[in-house]
Amino acid sequence: xxxxxxxxxxxxxxxxxxxxxxxxxxxxxxxxxxxxxxxxxxxxxxxxxxxxxxxxxxxxxxxxxxxxxxxxxxxxxxxxxxxxxxxxxxxxxxxxxxxxxxxxxxxxxxxxxxxxxxxxxxxxxxxxxxxxxxxxxxxxxxxxxxxxxxxxxxxxxxxxxxxxxxxxxxxxxxxxxxxxxxxxxxxxxxxxxxxxxxxxxxxxxxxxxxxxxxxxxxxxxxxxxxxxxxxxxxxxxxxxxxxxxxxxxxxxxxxxxxxxxxxxxxxxxxxxxxxxxxxxxxxxxxxxxxxxxxxxxxxxxxxxxxxxxxxxxxxxxxxxxxxxxxxxxxxxxxxxxxxxxxxxxxxxxxxxxxxxxxxxxxxxxxxxxxxxxxxxxxxxxxxxxxxxxxxxxxxxxxxxxxxxxxxxxxxxxxxxxxxxxxxxxxxxxxxxxxxxxxxxxxxxxxxxxxxxxxxxxxxxxxxxxxxxxxxxxxxxxxxxxxxxxxxxxxxxxxxxxxxxxxxxxxxxxxxxxxxxxxxxxxxxx
Amino acid sequence: xxxxxxxxxxxxxxxxxxxxxxxxxxxxxxxxxxxxxxxxxxxxxxxxxxxxxxxxxxxxxxxxxxxxxxxxxxxxxxxxxxxx
Numbered sequence: 180x181x182x183x184x185x186x187x188x189x190x191x192x193x194x195x196x197x198x199x200x201x202x203x204x205x206x207x208x209x210x211x212x213x214x215x216x217x218x219x220x221x222x223x224x225x226x227x228x229x230x231x232x233x234x235x236x237x238x239x240x241x242x243x244x245x246x247x248x249x250x251x252x253x254x255x256x257x258x259x260x261x262x263x264x265x266x267x268x269x270x271x272x273x274x275x276x277x278x279x280x281x282x283x284x285x286x287x288x289x290x291x292x293x294x295x296x297x298x299x300x301x302x303x304x305x306x307x308x309x310x311x312x313x314x315x316x317x318x319x320x321x322x323x324x325x326x327x328x329x330x331x332x333x334x335x336x337x338x339x340x341x342x343x344x345x346x347x348x349x350x351x352x353x354x355x356x357x358x359x360x361x362x363x364x365x366x367x368x369x370x371x372x373x374x375x376x377x378x379x380x381x382x383x384x385x386x387x388x389x390x391x392x393x394x395x396x397x398x399x400x401x402x403x404x405x406x407x408x409x410x411x412x413x414x415x416x417x418x419x420x421x422x423x424x425x426x427x428x429x430x431x432x433x434x435x436x437x438x439x440x441x442x443x444x445x446x447x448x449x450x451x452x453x454x455x456x457x458x459x460x461x462x463x464x465x466x467x468x469x470x471x472x473x474x475x476x477x478x479x480x481x482x483x484x485x486x487x488x489x490x491x492x493x494x495x496x497x498x499x500x501x502x503x504x505x506x507x508x509x510x511x512x513x514x515x516x517x518x519x520x521x522x523x524x525x526x527x528x529x530x531x532x533x534x535x536x537x538x539x540x541x542x543x544x545x546x547x548x549x550x551x552x553x554x555x556x557x558x559x560x561x562x563x564x565x566x567x568x569x570x571x572x573x574x575x576x577x578x579x580x581x582x583x584x585x586x587x588x589x590x591x592x593x594x595x596x597x598x599x600x601x602x603x604x605x606x607x608x609x610x611x612x613x614x615x616x617x618x619x620x621x622x623x624x625x626x627x628x629x630x631x632x633x634x635x636x637x638x639x640x641x642x643x644x645x646x647x648x649x650x651x652x653x654x655x656x657x658x659x660x661x662x663x664x665x666x667x668x669x670x671x672x673x674x675x676x677x678x679x680x681x682x683x684x685x686x687x688x689x690x691x692x693x694x695x696x697x698x699x700x701x702x703x704x
Numbered sequence: 705x706x707x708x709x710x711x712x713x714x715x716x717x718x719x720x721x722x723x724x725x726x727x728x729x730x731x732x733x734x735x736x737x738x739x740x741x742x743x744x745x746x747x748x749x750x751x752x753x754x755x756x757x758x759x760x761x762x763x764x765x766x767x768x769x770x771x772x773x774x775x776x777x778x779x780x781x782x783x784x785x786x787x788x
Contacts, residue, residue, distance in 0.1 A: 240735065265736025288734070390735070416733035416765055419740045423764045445740050451760045660721050669736055 182340040183363040184370070185254045187404035189214050198381065199409040202431055203243045210407070213246060215330035220251025220307070222328040223320060225335055227282060227305050231256030234278040234346060237391060238262040238271070238293075239286040239308060241412050244322060245391065246400060248284040248307075249345075253363075254333050258343035260358070261391030264289060266668050272299040274348050274356055278555055284308050290315070340364040346555055347394055347494055350671065352600070352613040354621075358555030359394075359494050368548035369497035370401035372522055376501070377435065377462055377488070379406035384431060384459070387412045388438040393607065394494035395466065398437055418442060425450035432459035437490075439607035440470035441639065447478045457482060466490040466498065467607025469595060471638030472511045479507065491516035491595070495564070496579050497549040499523045500593055518591040523547025526578060527587060532566065540586040542599055544578035551579070603632045603640045608670040615642060615673065618666045622659065624652040627682060630673065631692045633699050644673040645695050647682060654678065675699070707754070707778050708771045714749050715742075715771075728771040743768065756781055 181190060188210060191198060196211025208216070229235065235252045237259055239245065252259040260278055262271055275283075275296065281304045285293065293306065293315055303317045311319035344366045346358040379385070385403040387410050389395035403410050411431045417424045425446055428436060443465060446452065463478075463485050470489065479487055492498040502517030519525035527541040528534055535541040544566055553561040567575040584596040601612040612630040619628035626647040632640040644663075648654055656676045663672060683694040712726045719742040720726070732738045738746065746768075747758050756778065767777040 263735075415735050416731070416769065419733050419738070419743055420763055420765055420768060421740070422760055426764075442740075449744070449760060449763065454761070657721060661723070664721070669739070 182367065183253070183338045183342070184344055184366055184401055184404070185217060185250045185338070187367075187370075187401070188217065188250055191404070191407040195381075195407070198407060200404075201243060201246050201410050201412060202384070203241070203412045204414065206243050207409075208243055208246070213250065216247045216326060217250040217254050218330045218333050219326050219328040220247055221254035221333040223307070223325045224251065224255040224257070224282065225333070226328075227318075227320070229255050229257055229282060231338075232343065233257040233282075234260050234280050234343075236260045236262050236275060236280040236283040237285075238264055238283055238289055240264065240288055241387075241390070241414050242286070243412075244284075244286075244308065245412060246410065249391070249400065252284070253338070253344055256335075256338055256342065258360075259345045261345070261347065261396075263390065263392045263668060264292065267665050268292065268295040268299055269666060270356065270668065272296055272301045274358070275301050275303075277356075278346060278358060281305070282307065293317075338363065340367065343552070345397075347392060349494055350602075350609050350611045350614050350668075351560075352602075352611040352617075354614045354617045354666075357557055357560055360552040360555050361397075361497075362552055365497070365549050365551060366397060366401055367405075368522065369397065370405045372520060372549065373398055373402040373498060374405035376520070377402070377464070379403065379408055379435065381407040383408035383434045384411050385409070385435040386428065386431075386433045386437060388418060388436070388442060389607075390415070393467075394497070395437060395439070395607070397497060398464075398490075421445045421448070421450035425452055425455050428460070429455040429457055434459050435462040435464065436460060437462075437464040437466070439467040440465050440474070441468070441606040443470070443478060444474045444637065447474060447481065452481050457485070460485050462486050462488060464488045464490050464501075466492070468604040469513055469638065472507060472513060474637070475504070475514070476507045479504070489514055489516060491593075492545075492549075493579075493581050493583070495551045496523070496545045496547065496581070499545050499547065499549060500525075502592060513594065515588060515592040515594045516585070517593065519545070519593075520547075523549065524576075524578075525593070526566075526568075527585060527593075528566075537587055537589070540584055540596055543581045543583050543585045543593065545581060546576055546578040550577075603642070605640065605642065605670045608668070610642060610671045612642070615644060615663075615667065615671055618663055619644065619646055619659065621666075622654075622662050624648055624654050625659070627690060629682065629690045629692050629695055631696045631699075633696055641675070642671065642673045643675040643677075643695075643699055645677050645679050645682065647679050705779065705782070706775065707750075708775050710753065711746070711750075711771055711774065715746065718749075719745060726771065728775075730771070731769055732771070732774075733765065733769055750778065754778065754782065756785060 191210040192214035200210045200213040201208040284307045340363045344363045348356040351357040387399035487504040490498040490501040500517040524546045526544040566578040570576045582599045585593040615630035628646045683691040
């Protein structure tokens with residue numbers, strides 16, 4: 180019985196070692212090679228002193244080594260922690276310290292970042308993937324060295340399904356990122372459900388667009404491993420130029436494309452789709468944010484043979500509802516997120532925590548095997564994130580509070596109405612507006628700050644920021660922007676930053692963010 | 705004609721909003737550098753500054769990875785367009 184994620188790779192490696200597991204541009208790895216290389220990495224990590232339940236970071240550009248790092252870490256009994264290479268150094272340092280990472284899988288391009296991390300007081304014992312000199316005061320271990328280890332089996336490390344598999348960090352409203360913990364059980368439950376639901380087959384070639392620190396990657400790698408299918412890893416730079424991206428999807432004969440609506444809209448508008456052969460493509464699955472209906476309609480018209488599907492689920496519970504878009508009416512009403520899947524339960528509750536009547540709006544609560552174990556070392560957040568309901572047999576049922584407001588259609592399908600709090604989505608990434616404000620408030624010259632979202636014509640949201648300065652301070656917008664850049668990930672940076680003399684106020688004396696938003700929409704300062 | 709200094713200034717001040725100038729051989733497309741919307745703004749700036757339309761099929765990694773390759777591409781295109 181397979182109960183852990185690396186066993187998925189080993190199973191196919193035993194049955195059909197030649198079958199392709201990973202494609203990266205002109206290179207590829209078979210399941211047999213992937214199993215052997217991950218054994219090597221696990222053995223190398225264990226001989227470095229890595230123990231079961233440790234956390235190991237991944238800070239690298241995507242390459243053929245990416246899946247080796249993910250599975251190798253898990254085979255060693257540890258949890259992998261994917262890090263965003265473009266994140267500000269202080270943010271990375273706080274994550275590395277938060278989960279006490281001593282070993283990092285990395286690449287040559289990150290040496291400057293590693294030096295900066297060291298200057299921020301982060302000390303790492305071992306860096307896998309590079310030969311390092313003394314200046315980083317960590318041991319380096321090249322991939323060549325790793326691959327001389329025993330490749331036939333992993334010494335030690337017996338994994339069980341309750342062990343942590345990975346921790347994905349996401350924005351917290353206070354400015355401290357929070358680590359979402361998933362076990363092999365929760366990851367596997369989602370992967371099995373997704374592989375069955377979308378009918379994934381060994382012949383499928385599933386794209387991996389999302390970076391590892393974005394939870395869409397869980398579907399790409401693990402649902403494909405359940406099916407014994409292969410993953411087409413898309414390098415970051417391809418995602419920035421739609422014609423190159425569309426060519427890669429066509430040339431690599433991707434059959435299942437999973438990404439955020441933003442990327443699909445870029446493909447639609449600039450991807451020269453008419454010049455490409457997408458005959459292999461059968462599913463386009465999107466998630467992370469709502470897809471503006473007019474763009475979706477245009478894309479569906481361009482690719483009539485493809486099935487389009489909206490998958491919903493916060494990283495805390497993985498995908499838990501989905502809705503295949505059969506046809507779009509002429510109205511621009513948003514598409515539903517679908518009914519709860521058959522392995523989970525959903526509740527819609529009012530602010531008092533009471534279940535609402537069908538057809539009334541409320542917060543969506545989810546319970547099921549794909550749910551996270553909790554936030555890493557944050558009992559305070561775990562207290563708020565879970566809702567316990569006394570079940571009939573006097574056992575508690577534990578639900579995750581999504582913070583998403585929904586309404587349920589008579590057919591059981593949910594519609595997303597918005598957020599309960601001030602979280603917004605930028606290209607599928609979560610941004611807490613409170614985090615943007617507290618980052619600005621930490622600047623000594625800033626008196627008060629207000630972050631707000633301004634809806635754009637294309638359906639996306641733009642972050643804008645207004646500040647007032649303390650008496651006698653004369654900061655330029657660009658100084659404050661540079662200050663933010665050191666503290667926030669790129670997707671949380673404001674598009675506009677304005678210094679105000681005074682803020683508009685509500686009758687209760689609070690900053691009137693709605694007024695600021697309206698002024699911005701009207702083109703006023 | 706060398707387009708690199710002008711484009712480097714545009715990328716640094718308008719797209720990345722940083723003080724230091726982007727290197728001519730620096731990968732503009734690596735994580736955390738210019739994003740997809742930024743690349744579209746760069747195309748718009750090229751069109752405005754040099755009067756050159758970049759056809760969609762030329763909007764590819766091979767032409768846009770660094771300022772060095774972009775300069776080569778633009779010079780060839782300008783020559784073809786009879787502007788140089």
